[in-house]
Amino acid sequence: MTITINNKEVWANPGETILTVAQREGVHIPTLCYLKNLTPTGSCRICVVEVEGQRSLVPSCAFPVAEGMKIQTNSPQVRRARKTIVELLIANHPQDCLVCVRNGNCELQKLAEQYEVRDHRYQGERRKAKIDLASPSIERDPEKCILCGRCVRVCHEVQNVGAIDFVRRGFHSTVAPAMDGSLNTIACVFCGQCVVVCPVGALREKGSQKGVWEAINNPQKHVVAQIAPAVRVALGEEFGMEPGSIVTGKITAALRRLGVDRVFDTNFGADLTIIEEAHELLHRVNHKGVLPLLSSCSPGWVKYVEHFYPDLLPHVSTCKSPHEMEGAMIKSYYAQKVGIDPKDVFVVSIMPCIAKKFESQRPELADEYQDVDAVLTTRELARMIKAAGIDFAKLSEENFDDPMGESTGAAAIFGTSGGVLEAALRSAHYYLTGKDMDQIEFSSVRGLAGVREATVTINGLTLRVAAVSGLKNVDKFLEGIRTGDSPYHFIEVMACPNGCINGGGQPIPSDPEKVRKRIESLYAIDRSLPKRASHHNESIIKLYKEFLGEPNGHKAHELLHTEFTERGVE
Amino acid sequence: MQASDVYSKYPGNDPSVLIPILQDVQEVYGYVPEEELHNIAKHTRLPVSRVFGVATFYNQFRLTPLGKNVIRVCRGTACHVKGSLDILTTLETELGIKAGGTTRDGQFTIETVACMGACSIAPVISINDEFFGGLTVKEVQKLIASRRAEKSE
Numbered sequence: 172m173t174i175t176i177n178n179k180e181v182w183a184n185p186g187e188t189i190l191t192v193a194q195r196e197g198v199h200i201p202t203l204c205y206l207k208n209l210t211p212t213g214s215c216r217i218c219v220v221e222v223e224g225q226r227s228l229v230p231s232c233a234f235p236v237a238e239g240m241k242i243q244t245n246s247p248q249v250r251r252a253r254k255t256i257v258e259l260l261i262a263n264h265p266q267d268c269l270v271c272v273r274n275g276n277c278e279l280q281k282l283a284e285q286y287e288v289r290d291h292r293y294q295g296e297r298r299k300a301k302i303d304l305a306s307p308s309i310e311r312d313p314e315k316c317i318l319c320g321r322c323v324r325v326c327h328e329v330q331n332v333g334a335i336d337f338v339r340r341g342f343h344s345t346v347a348p349a350m351d352g353s354l355n356t357i358a359c360v361f362c363g364q365c366v367v368v369c370p371v372g373a374l375r376e377k378g379s380q381k382g383v384w385e386a387i388n389n390p391q392k393h394v395v396a397q398i399a400p401a402v403r404v405a406l407g408e409e410f411g412m413e414p415g416s417i418v419t420g421k422i423t424a425a426l427r428r429l430g431v432d433r434v435f436d437t438n439f440g441a442d443l444t445i446i447e448e449a450h451e452l453l454h455r456v457n458h459k460g461v462l463p464l465l466s467s468c469s470p471g472w473v474k475y476v477e478h479f480y481p482d483l484l485p486h487v488s489t490c491k492s493p494h495e496m497e498g499a500m501i502k503s504y505y506a507q508k509v510g511i512d513p514k515d516v517f518v519v520s521i522m523p524c525i526a527k528k529f530e531s532q533r534p535e536l537a538d539e540y541q542d543v544d545a546v547l548t549t550r551e552l553a554r555m556i557k558a559a560g561i562d563f564a565k566l567s568e569e570n571f572d573d574p575m576g577e578s579t580g581a582a583a584i585f586g587t588s589g590g591v592l593e594a595a596l597r598s599a600h601y602y603l604t605g606k607d608m609d610q611i612e613f614s615s616v617r618g619l620a621g622v623r624e625a626t627v628t629i630n631g632l633t634l635r636v637a638a639v640s641g642l643k644n645v646d647k648f649l650e651g652i653r654t655g656d657s658p659y660h661f662i663e664v665m666a667c668p669n670g671c672i673n674g675g676g677q678p679i680p681s682d683p684e685k686v687r688k689r690i691e692s693l694y695a696i697d698r699s700l701p702k703r704a705s706h707h708n709e710s711i712i713k714l715y716k717e718f719l720g721e722p723n724g725h726k727a728h729e730l731l732h733t734e735f736t737e738r739g740v741e
Numbered sequence: 742m743q744a745s746d747v748y749s750k751y752p753g754n755d756p757s758v759l760i761p762i763l764q765d766v767q768e769v770y771g772y773v774p775e776e777e778l779h780n781i782a783k784h785t786r787l788p789v790s791r792v793f794g795v796a797t798f799y800n801q802f803r804l805t806p807l808g809k810n811v812i813r814v815c816r817g818t819a820c821h822v823k824g825s826l827d828i829l830t831t832l833e834t835e836l837g838i839k840a841g842g843t844t845r846d847g848q849f850t851i852e853t854v855a856c857m858g859a860c861s862i863a864p865v866i867s868i869n870d871e872f873f874g875g876l877t878v879k880e881v882q883k884l885i886a887s888r889r890a891e892k893s894e
Contacts, residue, residue, distance in 0.1 A: 333788025339797045349793040350775060740789070
């Protein structure tokens, strides 16, 4: 059908909303409560447009197009209405932009600027609410909340967790957990997808920068940093670089400028994870162990099982996640090697994830000391680099330190959904046949869909595998395991849609196009490396020879494997 | 009716029965206890946050038990003109609770209502099913004292 937007005729499909058509035509309409692919609520009204023949302005995100419709997206009436909406939103908003973590990156702030709001025309009564600071991962500040509901929809519709919802009504409305509880004591998995979609500073990560600065400034402490695969293709965005820019060497340089003593690569830990996990898989397959094996790299996903499917915990791989494995190796193998008391070693992981903050505090992830002392998100590292006055874009690239700086292409793709699975298959093939596969790339487990499946036959052994991301997608697999008719051998699950690359700690705002570019860069890193399977990592081979002994052996189990806790949903 | 009867009355895994279940559970207890919010969540397969959200959205649902004496203060226009705000603050001070709250001993609950339709005898309050009109602050204090005395008898 044909409709007219701002006096220009454009083509539209029946059933599409005005907003969808406008976006395709490059007509910008501001949005707040709108989230692509999720139920439109039309609640914030900032996307209102004028439609000829309609009595009042209509919300373009929820209003379907009709043949011959005439739309104005930027008329004086529309602009006036939008300005009033912003004025009303800020009437009830704390005026503390200067000290807000989202200062300079806030959608409400941008709208106030765009619609030339220059004074507080309405001085509304303020909502008084306590900040929920109890969890190690997420802070919730209801006074800053503008009730757009994006977090609620992500939590219910994408993650199927439902930790928070709208509570009460009218002026007293808030977004809160059941019984007005704390995120720390309810069934929240800390995936942080709510933080990524929050347009303002109402949901944010629990900051760990202070502790890291203190460790850096403490001469007693030997600070060791490690960076996750997904961070190196995302951090550049925080400094105005193109999405997908590969900035591995610059991060290494920046960390040294910040005063970190050693910079290791979590990709080393990822290779180590593959050695352990591939052996665990083959052991379970060959010894009629509990199958399917479920991956355990994603701490949001692990907590999800602990809350909602505790009966399936025996399916979860006992492997610690890569950065925890690496933390354990730093405080044992590395500390021994360089003769430093592990109590003086401070391990900081830079992760695309905020669930990792909770994970790092798990009591079972410690030997004598916690394996990892602090977790910074990609965003937090960017803030520290800016605070230190480092011109990130101008840094020349530097390499990682030995002995945990070497990694393979298999580790690089850990950062995207399907990567762990692909990496595990590359090594499983080697362990079963004694040689590498000719075709090392598994295109069937790649892609942006929430679920990808494959059947692989190696040496007569047929493996059914799947890669799942976004927790809503995993339920049918888990129900299948419960009823006993799951045909799978291995299922990789990442809590966040598309995996770590779109994690709760990544640059804000995120959008599917940016995510796609970051993923492409991870595969490009994989292709660029001479070694593309974890078992070829020389430093790992050396680690087993000098320190760990056999994969899945006694010492490996003690240091690289963990156990899980049954948690309720109440 | 018992709480268990409520759950057998409605099919499981069906979010659309949430409001009727909440109503029936309130019928059983006089309010919706926290434990039942969790049971309702399990029965409907809804997250407990959603059950709590719905229960707090509608004024008809109470999450705390009502006191033995439910005092409703009319805050309609006529009563307001005739000093119902003084009546309300007197009650709040006497009982040490705010409108919507219940005393710790479970004896009194104060609620406000928009209009009772008895404007000719404003200001009006009701205690359970009994109505009192043309009230003064003094009379309200006496009323409370006599209800307290009934309790200790």
